[in-house]
Every structure is written in structure tokens, then in C-alpha cells.
Amino acid sequence: MRAIDGAVADLKRLDLLATGDSVMHRLDARAKVLTTLVFIISVVSFGRYEFTALFPFFIYPVVAASLANLPGGYLIKKIAMVIPFAFVVGMLNPLFDRQPMAQLGPLAVSGGWISCASIIVRAVLTVGAAFILVGMTGFLSVCQALERLGTPKPFTVQLLFLYRYIFVLTEEGARASRARELRSCGRKGLGLSSFGSLIGHLLIRTWLRAERIHMAMLARGFTGEFHSGQLTRFGARELFFVLGWSALFVILRLENAASFMGRLLAGLLT
Amino acid sequence: MSHHIVEVKHLHHVYPDGTVALRDVSFTIHHGESVAVIGANGAGKSTLLLHLNGYLSPTSGEIRIGDFPLTRKTLPEIRRTVGMIFQDADDQLFMPTVFDDVAFGPFNLGLSGEEVKLRVKDVLEQVGATHLLGKPPYHLSGGEKKRVAIATVLAMSPDILVMDEPTSGLDPYARRQLLGLLRDFHHTRIFTSHDLDMVLELCERTIILHQGRVKADGPTRRIFGDDALLAECRLEKPFSMQGCPVCGSRK
Numbered sequence: 158m159r160a161i162d163g164a165v166a167d168l169k170r171l172d173l174l175a176t177g178d179s180v181m182h183r184l185d186a187r188a189k190v191l192t193t194l195v196f197i198i199s200v201v202s203f204g205r206y207e208f209t210a211l212f213p214f215f216i217y218p219v220v221a222a223s224l225a226n227l228p229g230g231y232l233i234k235k236i237a238m239v240i241p242f243a244f245v246v247g248m249l250n251p252l253f254d255r256q257p258m259a260q261l262g263p264l265a266v267s268g269g270w271i272s273c274a275s276i277i278v279r280a281v282l283t284v285g286a287a288f289i290l291v292g293m294t295g296f297l298s299v300c301q302a303l304e305r306l307g308t309p310k311p312f313t314v315q316l317l318f319l320y321r322y323i324f325v326l327t328e329e330g331a332r333a334s335r336a337r338e339l340r341s342c343g344r345k346g347l348g349l350s351s352f353g354s355l356i357g358h359l360l361i362r363t364w365l366r367a368e369r370i371h372m373a374m375l376a377r378g379f380t381g382e383f384h385s386g387q388l389t390r391f392g393a394r395e396l397f398f399v400l401g402w403s404a405l406f407v408i409l410r411l412e413n414a415a416s417f418m419g420r421l422l423a424g425l426l427t
Numbered sequence: 428m429s430h431h432i433v434e435v436k437h438l439h440h441v442y443p444d445g446t447v448a449l450r451d452v453s454f455t456i457h458h459g460e461s462v463a464v465i466g467a468n469g470a471g472k473s474t475l476l477l478h479l480n481g482y483l484s485p486t487s488g489e490i491r492i493g494d495f496p497l498t499r500k501t502l503p504e505i506r507r508t509v510g511m512i513f514q515d516a517d518d519q520l521f522m523p524t525v526f527d528d529v530a531f532g533p534f535n536l537g538l539s540g541e542e543v544k545l546r547v548k549d550v551l552e553q554v555g556a557t558h559l560l561g562k563p564p565y566h567l568s569g570g571e572k573k574r575v576a577i578a579t580v581l582a583m584s585p586d587i588l589v590m591d592e593p594t595s596g597l598d599p600y601a602r603r604q605l606l607g608l609l610r611d612f613h614h615t616r617i618f619t620s621h622d623l624d625m626v627l628e629l630c631e632r633t634i635i636l637h638q639g640r641v642k643a644d645g646p647t648r649r650i651f652g653d654d655a656l657l658a659e660c661r662l663e664k665p666f667s668m669q670g671c672p673v674c675g676s677r678k
Contacts, residue, residue, distance in 0.1 A: 169565060172523055176561060297523055321521055324565075369518040372482050376511045377583060378503065378535030 167235070168323065171288070174227055175295030181225035186294045186302035188395035192217075192402045193290045199406040200282045205272045206258060211279065213414040217402060218285045225293035232292070236285050243280030247273035296320050297383065314381055325370065326363050333359050431458035431493065431586045431615045433479065433509075438488035440474055448474040450639040452488070461616040463626040463647065466636035467661035472591075472619040473514075475636065479589050479617070480509040492587070507536065510585030510614075514592040516572035520564035525556070525575050528564060532583040550578040554608060570601030577608070587615040594622045623665035627651065635660050 175182070181189070196217055203210060222232060254269030291299060300313045300320075333355055341351075408414075433456040440449040448471045456462050464472050477483040478490055481502045492508055495501040513519045522528040526547055533543045551557045554574040559567060567575065573593070580588065593609065594602045602625070609616070609629055620626055626633060626647060633650045635643040637660045643650055650656065651664055663669075670676060 169563065173563060176524060176563070295523060297527070366518065369513065369515070370521050372477075373511075373513060373519045373521065374531075375482070376480055376506050376509075377532035377579065378507060379531075380535060382535070384530070384534035 168327075170231065171235070171292055172295065174225075174292040175298070177226060177293070179225045179293070181221060181293045183389075184398060185389040185391045185395045186298040187306055187391055188398045189290055189294050190299060190302045190306065191399050193286050195399075195403045195406050196286050197283045199410040200279055202410065203275070203279075205275060206268055208271050208275050208278065209415040210409070210413040211275065211282065213409050214282055214406070217406070218282065218289055221286075221289050221293065225289070227289060227292045232285065232288055235288050236281055239280060239284045240277060243277045244273075246280075247276035250276075301383065310381065314383070317383060321370075322363070322367055325366050326359075329363050329366065330359055333362070432456065432491070433587060433615065433617065434489075434491040435475075435478075436489045436491075438475075438478065438490065439486045440471075440478065440483060441486045448639055449478075452636070452639070452641055454634055454641060454644055456615060456617060458615055459613060460632060461630045462618070463630040463633045464617065464619045464636060465621070465623065465626060465633060465662065466642075470636040470660075471639040472636055476511070476589055476591055476617070476619060479587075480506050480511045507583055508585055509587045509589055510580035510583055512577055512580050512588065512590040512593065514595060516569070516576040517564075519576040519579060520572060523563055525551075525559045525562050525564060525567075528575065529578050529582050532579060536583065546582055547578075550581040551575075553581060554578045555604070568601075569596050570598065570604070573597060573601070573605060574608075585614065587617070588612060589617045591619050592621070593618060594620060594625050623651070623662070624667050627665045627667060635662070 196214070200211065200214055222229060250273040251267060251269035254267060254272065256268045257265035258268040258271050259266045294302070297317065300317050303316075304310055304313045337351060337355055435455075436453050438449050438452040439447075441447050452471075452475065464475060466472055474483065478485060478497075479492070481497050490497040492501075492505045495505060497505055520528050522531055529547045529550060530543045533546050538546065547560075548557070551560060554577050556571060556574045556578060559571055559575060564572065564575065590609075594605060597605060602622075606625060606628060616629070618626065618630060630647050632645065633643075633647040634641060635650065635656070642660055643653075643656055651668055654664070657663060
């Protein structure tokens with residue numbers, strides 16, 4: 158199935174981006190993880206009807222992605238894949254919450270629509286920040302940073318395995334699905350019934366493969382710890398990065414910069 | 428040095444579903460020997476190899492690697508001593524880049540960052556894959572993957588190399604390169620393979636497994652000269668020992 162193959166290639170591309178070399182790539186992973194965390198908390202902690210105040214937050218993903226030379230089109234496509242899920246979460250708000258909250262010319266906008274839009278913008282911001290974090294750091298380094306920040310090791314190791322096995326699972330899945338597709342000659346094959354056993358086989362095959370990979374790890378002395386040669390230091394640069402961005406996020410959280418700019422502009426014009 | 432010896436005594440293995448994979452297998456492999464374990468599909472070759480680094484434990488019988496019997500306690504040391512190269516290199520490469528993958532073992536051995544870097548550089552040079560250092564493993568060709576897989580194992584400085592079908596899936600050129608590489612190793616080497624020409628080139632000794640038993644164990648040339656034995660074990664003479672396919676004459 159080309160769709161699955163494509164998805165894997167896409168994930169691998171995210172992995173590849175992390176091997177780049179830029180100001181952002183060179184920062185200690187902990188600084189980036191912490192900043193992203195503050196960013197996400199700031200964005201998520203807004204009230205449910207907040208909408209305009211969210212927009213100034215786009216400055217972080219835009220600046221980070223451009224400093225790290227991450228391809229914008231690719232990131233937007235990745236983020237767009239998540240929007241339907243966010244929409245499902247907010248879908249029912251306009252139905253239940255019909256209180257008019259804002260006036261757009263002759264159109265009264267209900268609180269439900271605003272909160273739904275707010276959910277989507279927040280999803281774009283937080284998911285975008287997470288993608289950018291992985292794209293400029295690499296999943297392994299993110300996990301190592303989490304561990305160095307005090308996350309229990311079993312948790313980070315689980316996370317790493319989960320990530321590695323996504324590739325194993327999707328590759329096996331793509332192969333099995335391709336084999337099925339080729340033999341169903343453009344028709345539906347045996348429909349759902351063939352899918353049942355395909356998924357069962359997939360589970361067993363992935364399991365076996367995961368075991369072989371585990372065996373390879375054991376054979377090379379794996380004891381539950383992932384090491385990396387490039388352990389970076391948390392220096393002044395990192396401190397500055399974290400404090401600078403965090404201060405900005407806190408200010409943007411407390412003061413609606415969009416409406417401030419609006420008022421400023423209105424004041425200048427009158 | 429006695430720690431390069433592999434000794435297998437009366438090894439039996441029965442899988443949980445009742446399949447008997449190995450029956451009373453015994454042999455001793457000495458320091459520096461290069462030995463092929465051959466046999467038909469399902470003869471028990473892979474099962475045997477998986478015992479050698481303790482991934483499977485014997486139903487009965489004993490395995491000694493060097494001076495140690497293979498037990499739970501000696502397992503970490505034995506896994507360092509016995510370097511295992513899998514048939515499918517994809518199973519062996521699981522880190523984001525070639526560097527990380529080759530460095531995985533040395534880091535687990537407790538080497539420092541600088542030492543690890545040196546060792547990674549060293550082994551990649553040895554297998555001729557220095558230029559792949561920063562690449563992610565899934566972007567490599569089959570031959571490159573194989574070399575990197577071998578490097579990951581060499582980086583542990585094992586005394587014994589165990590390889591499952593090293594030449595399977597390689598093009599003739601990559602296979603030839605690999606043979607050259609393997610010939611230069613001075614480790615004790617144990618191969619399984621269906622590539623009998625490779626066996627003829629690399630191994631002075633051959634063990635034939637047939638239905639889980641050791642059917643023959645001796646000098647490779649003598650074993651490949653025994654037509655009746657080969658036929659019984661579903662094997663054939665290597666092409667280089669067969670007559671010319673055009674004129675029928677032998678070299």
C-alpha cells in the first residue's frame with residue numbers, strides 16, 4: 158500500500174532532518190525540550206474562548222523552524238494531518254454553545270465556534286512545536302534530554318522502543334498489504350475477512366522481528382541504557398535560550414499582544 | 428588461547444510447540460578455525476547458532492565458550508566474546524545513524540566518548556564503510572547494510588564471529604568484497620550458508636546438520652567430494668567443483 162510506504166518515508170524524513178547542523182541543532186536538547194514545554198503549557202493554559210491571543214505564539218515555531226532550516230511545506234503538511242483530529246474534538250462545541258460572543262459585521266459568532274477554532278489553533282501550535290522539536294533534535298536526543306531532566310528511565314526507554322518499532326510495524330504492514338493488494342487484482346480481495354488474518358499475521362511477524370532486534374541489542378551488551386557520543390553541555394547559550402523564550406511566552410500569555418498591537422495601531426491612526 | 432574455543436556437548440533443543448530442532452549435537456571448534464555449518468532448510472542451523480550466544484537455552488546438553496560454561500551468570504561476557512551477525516542486516520541496525528549503531532556496543536561496554544569514536548572509525552575503515560558514518564541505516568543498500576552490520580559486531584572486539592548466511596541477498600560484486608573481508612579476519616569463525624562456493628573458499632572444515640543431527644564433520648573438500656552424503660542431506664556440490672556446464676569437462 159503506497160499510503161503506508163509514504164507515511165514511513167515521511168517519518169524517516171523527520172528523523173533525517175535531525176541530523177542537520179544549525180544553531181538550533183547544536184543547542185543542548187534539554188534547552189529545546191524545556192522551551193517547548195513552556196510553550197505548550199502557555200498555549201494550553203488559555204481560557205477556552207481565547208482566540209486572538211494565540212496568534213502571537215506562532216512566532217516561536219516560525220523562528221525555530223527557519224533557524225533550524227526545516228522545510229516549511231513539509232511541516233505544514235505534517236501538521237495538517239493532525240487538524241482533522243482536533244476538529245473532531247471541537248466539532249460539537251458550535252452545536253451546544255450557541256451564545257453569541259462576537260460580532261463579525263452582520264454575523265454573530267457563537268462561543269462554540271470560537272472555542273472550536275481555538276482548539277484547532279492550539280493543536281496547530283502545540284503539534285507544530287513538537288514536530289519542530291523532533292526535527293531539530295532527533296527522537297533519541299529528546300528522550301535522553303527527558304532522562305537527564307529526571308524522567309524515570311523505564312519511561313524514556315519505552316518511548317524509544319515505541320518509536321523504533323513504529324518503523325518495524327509500518328514496514329511489515331506495508332509489505333503484507335502490498336502482497337494482498339497485488340493478488341486482489343484491483344478488486345477488494347476477500348474484503349474484511351482477509352484483513353482479519355492479515356492483521357493477525359502482522360502482529361505475529363512484528364513480534365518476531367521485534368524479538369530479533371531485541372536479540373541484536375542484547376548481543377551487543379544492551380542493559381537498558383541508550384548512550385550517545387554527543388552529550389552536549391547546558392551552557393550560557395542554552396540558559397539564555399530557555400529564559401528568553403520562556404519570558405516571551407509568559408508575557409504573551411498574560412498580555413494579549415494581538416489586541417495590544419490592534420489598539421496601538423488604532424491609536425496611531427486616530 | 429583457550430577462550431576462543433567453542434564446545435558443544437550433546438545439545439538437544441525442543442521448541443515449545445514440540446518441534447525437535449537439535450538432537451544430540453556435539454562438536455568442538457578451536458582457536459582460529461573457520462567452520463561452516465551447512466544443511467537443508469530446517470536442518471537446525473539457525474537454532475544452533477542462536478544457542479552459541481545464549482539467546483536460546485538448551486533443552487539438555489552443554490555449551491562452553493572458552494573457559495566458561497554458558498549460564499545466566501556468564502551470559503554478558505559470552506555475548507561480548509561471541510559476535511553474532513544476523514542473516515537480515517535490518518534486524519541488526521536499529522539506531523538513527525550508522526555512527527550511533529556502531530557505537531551502540533562499545534558504549535554498552537562502558538567505553539568513553541573519545542574511545543568509542545576511535546573504535547567506530549577503526550571498524551568502519553576495516554569494512555570499507557567510513558563514508559557511511561552519518562547516514563541512517565535504512566538509506567543504505569543491501570551490501571552496505573551488511574558491512575555496517577559486521578562493523579557493529581567488530582566494534583565489540585569479539586573473539587569468535589558467528590554469521591548466519593553472510594552472503595545471502597548480495598550481488599556478485601558485494602559478495603566478492605565480503606569474502607575478501609571475511610578471509611582477512613583472524614577470529615574463530617562459524618558460518619551457516621547455502622552458498623557452498625563461499626564455504627569452499629573460506630572454511631577448511633564443514634559440519635553437515637541433517638534433521639537436527641550432525642551428519643558429517645570434517646575437511647570441507649572431503650565432504651564436498653562425497654556425492655552420496657550430499658544427496659542424502661539435500662545438498663549439492665559447489666559450482667566450482669562441478670563440471671563445466673557447456674562442455675562437461677572438469678578443470
